[in-house]
Amino acid sequence: MPKTASRPGFHCTECGWTTVRWQGRCGECQTWGSVVEAGAPKLAQIRSQAPSAKAVPIARVDPDLAARTLTGVGELDRVLGDGLVPGAVVLLAGEPGVGKSTLLLEVAARWAKAGRRTLYVSGEESAAQVRLRAGRTDALADELYLAAETDLGTILGHIEEVEPSLLVVDSVQTVGTAEAEGSPGGPTQVREVTGALVRVAKRRGMAVVIVGHVTKDGAIAGPRLLEHLVDVVLAFEGDRHSGFRMVRATKNRFGPADEVGCFEMAETGIVEVTDPSGLFTSVHAEPVPGTCVTVTMEGRRPLLAELQALVAPTELPSPRRTVSGLDSGRVSMVLAVLERRCRVPVGRRDVYASTVGGARVTDPSADLAIAVAVASAATNATLGPRTIAIGEVGLAGELRRVPGTERRLAEAARLGFTDALVPTEAPAAGRRLVDARRIATSDRSGMRVHAVPTLAHALAAAGLGER
Structure with missing residues (x-):
């Protein structure tokens, strides 16, 4: 048979x-x-081979071979950890239209203007389209080479001919190879293309920056292995209705993975924002009810953000809760604490809460500022014009401290704020709890800091309620 x-x-x-x-x-x-x-299983045993280079003691490896080179874009260098390492492969992912190509064309131009040869490979635009954008953003340089290719073999040929020290591929989902199954952008193609670029980067000591697409839920398109193959993963974030952009490191083998860089999209291209705190605050001719400023932490960088609230009467059986730029769940929790613990009448009234400048604030340290802004709007009382509020609100009405308080206070003092509401210091072991009726005032970082144990005491210190 x-x-x-x-x-x-x-x-x-x-x-x-x-x-x-x-x-x-x-x-x-x-x-x-x-x-x-x-494919058919390979049953042949893998035989050992002579290594091309002998293993050496780690102390004898020359660290200068991995010396960093600045890209010329300060905010990006901040996220990368003071520049690019030779042979490093960086993946930059973001939503369509956020400005990935504009940013990397600026990086390529500044790298080339420093006398270092650069190759920019565009798989989504023609060479003429990239040239028009480069002329508009002043990104023209003699050492910047441009190729519009989607075949991996042809791109590798350009690398051998140009011999660049920096390669930009825009984007990896548009590049394909006949050696792998599937169409360009598929999991197998993306894996093989990225693996080939990683190998040529390590072999030539060439820095590579790859543009990656994201799915509708914000995840990087392609196999999860893509993030493991590269050395650095950067997320380019921003609202298309706002010019503010952020580059956030989610993986970095050569530097901190909690740093962010700030940019602003302008008519002439993308511009670095070295002091972004002013973008999220507004200037009022006189104090306005329903506003409060807080200090959030984006990575290691403190940023000021102004929160605004409006409380209005309603005839609807279910009052509206409209939130923009804030976590709706945390706002609902703060409103419940205000109603139950502080007797602020918001339960049967419409509440609108928003940030200024399109900022997205999810830090729990903004809870106290949200509560102060809502209480100010509900009582039609104004807060001091140079006052900030920092702290997390608990369901029992207590205030919890948040990391980096001293750094936040120093940033607020630098920008001219004079008063701060913060949670009371946690008591040391074996010492009695602080008296809940006491509000401790001290001078720190050039500010008057009011340490309060509960939300009710914070509102009283701000002149918005009774203790």
Whole structure:
């Protein structure tokens, strides 16, 4: 009886799940289009080979071979950790239209203007389109080479011919190779293209910056392995209705992974914002009820943000709760604490809460500022014009301290604020709790700091309620 050939299996390129028949969706990680046919198993034993370079003691490795080079864009260098390392591969991901191509064209131009050869590969635009944008943003340089290619083999040929020290690929989802299955942008193609770029970067000591697309839920498009292959993962964030942009490091093998860089999209391109605090505050001719300023932490950088609230009567059975730029869940919690613990009448009134300048504030340290702004709007009382509020609000009405308080206060003092509401210092072990009726006032960082234990005491110190 003749033997029948065994049916080839299929596996998921994302998680490795296997099945005997093809499926459009992985049964393990639920990823669409990641199930591909597995090749025949290789049963031959892998033999050892002579290494091309001998292993040496780590102390004898020359650290100057990984010396950093500044890109010329200060805010990006801040996120990278003082520049690019030779052979490093950086993945920059962001939503469509946020300005990824504009930023990297500026980086490539400044790198080339310093006398270092640069190759910019565009897979989404023609060479003429990139040239028009470069002329508008003054990104023209003799050492900046441009190629509009989508084939990996051709791109590798350009690298051999130009011999750049920096390569920019825009974007990895548009580049494909005939050596891999699937169409460009698919999991297999993205993995193979990225792997090839990583290998050539390490071999030539060439820095590579890759543009990546994101899905509708904000995740980087392609296999999860993509983030593991590269050395640095940067997220380019921003609201298309606002000119403010942020570059945030989510992975960095050569520097801090909690740093952010600030930019502003202008008509002439993208501009660095070295002092972004003023973008999220407004100037009032006289104090206005319903406003309060807080200091949030974006990575290691303190940023001032103004929060505004409006409380209005309503005839609807269910009052409205409209939030912009804030976490709606935390705002609802703060409103409940104000109603229950501080007797601020907001339960049957419409409440609108928003940030200034399109800022997105999710830091729990903004709880106290939200409460103060809402209480100010509900009582039609104004807060001191140079007062900030920092602290997390608990369900029992207590205030909790947040990390980096001293740095936040120093930033506020630098910008001219004179008073601050902060939670009371946590008592040391073995010492009695602070008297809940006491408000401690001290001078720190050039400011009058009012330390309060509860939200009710904070409103009293701000002149918005009774103790």
